Each structure stands twice: as C-alpha cells, then as structure tokens.
Amino acid sequence: MNYSLAIIGLGYVGLPLALAFGKFFKTIGYDIDLRRINELKKGFDRNNESSHNNFVKSKFITFTNEKNKLKNANVYIVTVPTPVYKNKKPDCRLLINACKLIGKILKKNDIVIFESTVFPGMTEDICVPILSKTSGLFLNLDFYVGYSPERINPGDTKRNLKNIPKLVSSSNKNTLKIIYFLYSKIIKAKIHKVETIKIAEAAKIIENTQRDINIAFMNELAVLFDKLNIDTHKVIKAASTKWNFLKFYPGLVGGHCIGVDPYYLTHIAKLNQYKTKIILSGRKINDNMYKYIIKKLINQLQKKKFNNKIKILIMGYTFKENCSDIRNSQVVIINNSLSKDYIVNIFDPLVYNNYKNKIKNLIRKPKKNYYDVIILAVNHKVFLNMGINNILKFAKKKNIIYDIKNIFPNYNNSLKI
Ligand SMILES: NC(=O)c1ccc[n+]([C@@H]2O[C@H](COP(=O)([O-])OP(=O)(O)OC[C@H]3O[C@@H](n4cnc5c(N)ncnc54)[C@H](O)[C@@H]3O)[C@@H](O)[C@H]2O)c1
Numbered sequence: 001m002n003y004s005l006a007i008i009g010l011g012y013v014g015l016p017l018a019l020a021f022g023k024f025f026k027t028i029g030y031d032i033d034l035r036r037i038n039e040l041k042k043g044f045d046r047n048n049e050s051s052h053n054n055f056v057k058s059k060f061i062t063f064t065n066e067k068n069k070l071k072n073a074n075v076y077i078v079t080v081p082t083p084v085y086k087n088k089k090p091d092c093r094l095l096i097n098a099c100k101l102i103g104k105i106l107k108k109n110d111i112v113i114f115e116s117t118v119f120p121g122m123t124e125d126i127c128v129p130i131l132s133k134t135s136g137l138f139l140n141l142d143f144y145v146g147y148s149p150e151r152i153n154p155g156d157t158k159r160n161l162k163n164i165p166k167l168v169s170s171s172n173k174n175t176l177k178i179i180y181f182l183y184s185k186i187i188k189a190k191i192h193k194v195e196t197i198k199i200a201e202a203a204k205i206i207e208n209t210q211r212d213i214n215i216a217f218m219n220e221l222a223v224l225f226d227k228l229n230i231d232t233h234k235v236i237k238a239a240s241t242k243w244n245f246l247k248f249y250p251g252l253v254g255g256h257c258i259g260v261d262p263y264y265l266t267h268i269a270k271l272n273q274y275k276t277k278i279i280l281s282g283r284k285i286n287d288n289m290y291k292y293i294i295k296k297l298i299n300q301l302q303k304k305k306f307n308n309k310i311k312i313l314i315m316g317y318t319f320k321e322n323c324s325d326i327r328n329s330q331v332v333i334i335n336n337s338l339s340k341d342y343i344v345n346i347f348d349p350l351v352y353n354n355y356k357n358k359i360k361n362l363i364r365k366p367k368k369n370y371y372d373v374i375i376l377a378v379n380h381k382v383f384l385n386m387g388i389n390n391i392l393k394f395a396k397k398k399n400i401i402y403d404i405k406n407i408f409p410n411y412n413n414s415l416k417i
Contacts, residue, residue, distance in 0.1 A: 006073035014079035020186040022061030103134025113146040119268040144175035149204030155323030169200035208261040216282030222250035252330035253286040254319035316378025379405040
C-alpha cells in the first residue's frame, strides 16, 4: 500500500510532524493560514522549532492552503488547536471544522488520526459522527480512525518528536498496525499500542493535568513558606533527597496545554455528573499566582521606599522557557497589570522579531543602570548564559531583583516566589 499523508494544522505540533513524515512519505502540509503557508514554502518556521535544514531534508513534503489538494491523501492527521472559551469550556470549533473538511473528501479505506489534545470520548463521540455525516461513510466499514496524542515540549532540545515515546490507538486492529508502521518510520523511541482510543485520550489529558496539580501544590507551599520565612527551593532540594519525593517547582503556569487541558477533563466529568475536587483547585491556585507575585513586589517596593517613577524590566515574556510562544503566558498579565502604574520594559530575545511591532513596550536591549526592578520571569537559557552580574548592570544601585524561576539560586539578594 502506498501511503500519502496530509497533516491538518501546521503549528507547534503539526509542522515537525509533517516535516518528519515528509522524509519518508508523500506528505501534504495543510493550514488555513496563508501567511504561515507562504513562510513554510520558503522553509521558514516563525515558531523557531524547525530549522531550514529540517525543511531541506523533508523531500516529499508540499505545503498548501488549498482544500482540493487534500484529495490525494489517504491518511489524515489532525493537529489543530483545542483551546477553551473565556468561561473555560472546551472550544472544539477548530477540531469540528477540521472534521468537516476531511469528511467532505474522505474516501473508502482512508484513515484519520487525531493528535490534538481532547477529552476521553471526543474522537469517537464527536469527531467520528461528523466524519460519517459529511462523508456518508461508516466507521470500520469504509474508513478508520486513530488517536495518537502529541507529547512534544517546545523549546526542549533534548526531548523531541523522534525520541519521545509515542502512544498509538485505533478503532480497528489492522489500522492500529498501519498507524504503528507509519509512526515507526519517524519515531525511534518506544511506540506503545494502547487498547482503546479512549484510554489514549485519557492518558494524554492526565499527563498534563498531573503536572498542573503538582505545580499547584508547590505554589501553595511557596505561599505558605513565604509566610513562615522559609526558602521553598531549599525545602524542595532537601525533600528531593528522598527517593519517592516528586521534584516540582513553584511558578507561573500558562500556555495552551497545562493551563487548558485540565478543563477538558473537568468538562467531561461534569457531563457525567461527577464534580472533580482536586483538579479545579489546582487550576485556581495556578491561575492566581500572578496576583501573588505582583502583591509581593508591591510590598517590597513599599518596604524599601521606592517612590519615584519606578522602572521595571521584565525578562522573559513566553509561557515557558526557551520557546517563543506567548499564548496564555501569565507574564502578559503581569505586564498588563504593572504597566498601569509603572514604566515597564519587556526584554525577550526569543519573542522580539515576531512581536516587535505588536507589543509596544517590547525592547531589543535593556538600558544600563536604568531599572529599579528586574523581574526574571522566564528561565530562558539566554538569561542563564548572561549571568546575574551582567543582568545586574541593567539595574540601578538600589534595586529589587525578582527571580521568579530561581534561575540564580546562589544570588541571595533576590526575591523568590
Ligand atoms: N504546542 C504544544 O506544545 C503541544 C504539545 C502537545 C499537544 N499539543 C496539542 O496539539 C494541538 C495543536 O497545538 P499547537 O500548539 O500545534 O497549535 P498551534 O496554534 O501552534 O497550530 C495550529 C495550526 O492549526 C491551524 N488551523 C486551525 N484550524 C485549522 C483547520 N481547520 N484546518 C487547518 N489548519 C487549521 C492554525 O492556523 C495553526 O497554524 C492542540 O490540541 C494542543 O493542545 C500541543
């Protein structure tokens, strides 16, 4: 059988996947964003996750925003976003649109694999009926589906698509073999066959929810230990000497995975008349962490009697380290809040090129001896490499350094969470 793939949605997840498959199979990279397609045709990834060389090596890939080109594929992989609405309910519109699009061109024996993060049951209960209705075809008679959640970690140079273990699941045993075969071409790590699609969906969603809850626990402890005048990071270091202590750190939780996925789980729980207790408490703690950080800073400003026009430098604007993604970044909220009362500059070399014309206080380089406050908001490697002494050069003599991520644990004059 000759497999011809189409990847639907070429963002952080879809592009690396499309480029990897494009080394071995005829692959169509499809996105509704024409600007993105034009950039990709030139071998440029604005997310800085795929190098020009990755494009060169992907010999069988073509990029398009034309729906009719998708007809040539027989395996569709869906990697569109699954965000939440303002009220935190799952916003499935993009996934539904992608299903409608595929449904219109679906042929007998085609396979549709979903990689987007969803709640358990979404593939079979929401996506399959749309595919069937729009195509007039029947699951496991005419077409087949699979679910293989993505686990990539943008900004992480060690763990990547190739070496992260992959889960695969399918509506049908034979299709599972095909899906396994396809992924085994691009993934060198273990590929784990999961018994059902629902188990694979649930596995993905709990991976991120577990992380959210663990960070929330550390955030709660950090607030408590602050009151007790105990250094949280030193407590974690000490506790980590025990074999079964899980090492998590306090901090801001943003982005479109950890801060979002738990709501997919609580949504399906609610639909099944089950009120979860831990998951949403964790979400609440993490979502309020920015308030605690701002309050702590303002207290220090008052305590140290800073009363002139305070200038603040925020270093790092993304939702996590070493990536250029600012979606749902809690630092954005901190900036918006502090900018109301203070002069705030943002310094983030990973974000500068994409946003220099969109974020008015984003600067290319900080001034020397200029800032009263420096907030080290994201632990980008570039900041670590600069070293605390170079960073201190941006600050006035009387200053507050707020090292939210404890990038410089040995610098004792900084505020920590
Ligand atoms: N980014 C991550 O680190 C990560 C990791 C694991 C899982 N995920 C999950 O993977 C999914 C995709 O996330 P992402 O970060 O890659 O999103 P993204 O926003 O980076 O990219 C999504 C792309 O899909 C395109 N798109 C939207 N609707 C489309 C449609 N109907 N047809 C074609 N293209 C369409 C958008 O234009 C965009 O380019 C989400 O469910 C997310 O939760 C993300």
